[in-house]
Amino acid sequence: DVQLVESGGGSVQVGGSLRLSCTASRDTLDLGSKCMAWFRQDPGKEREGVATIDTRSGFTNYADSVKGRFTISRDNANRMVRLQMNSLKPEDTAIYYCAAASACSWNSRQYNYWSQGTQVTVS
Numbered sequence: 001d002v003q004l005v006e007s008g009g010g011s012v013q014v015g016g017s018l019r020l021s022c023t024a025s026r027d028t029l030d031l032g033s034k035c036m037a038w039f040r041q042d043p044g045k046e047r048e049g050v051a052t053i054d055t056r057s058g059f060t061n062y063a064d065s066v067k068g069r070f071t072i073s074r075d076n077a078n079r080m081v082r083l084q085m086n087s088l089k090p091e092d093t094a095i096y097y098c099a100a101a102s103a104c105s106w107n108s109r110q111y112n113y114w115s116q117g118t119q120v121t122v123s
Contacts, residue, residue: 002026002033002113006098009118016122017086022098022115024079033100036081038072039108040094049106050096051083061104065091088122096120
């Protein structure tokens with residue numbers, strides 16, 4: 001099995017920046033998980049995909065709402081994925097999760113492994 005542990009959440013003013021990190025306890029590729037992604041969820045709303053990255057090719061994809069502001073990156077040597085969030089808006093407030101799946105998609109049900117979640121608050 002694999003554990004995903006994230007860090008870096010917190011509170012920030014509108015227009016500010018935060019960086020989230022997610023470290024896997026073992027190489028997710030060993031488990032056939034070729035995609036790492038960030039999702040977020042506001043209470044009362046569905047979990048939505050924010051960004052995905054293919055850990056082999058480095059190909060990335062972003063939700064329209066964060067394009068140009070968020071950047072997902074990987075550090076395979078350290079089994080880490082990061083989400084750099086700039087120009088933050090109040091609507092970015094949510095609990096953020098990293099997740100692993102065999103292929104990238106926006107469907108959260110296809111992700112086998114999840115982190116514990118970290119709160120991001122923008123005000």
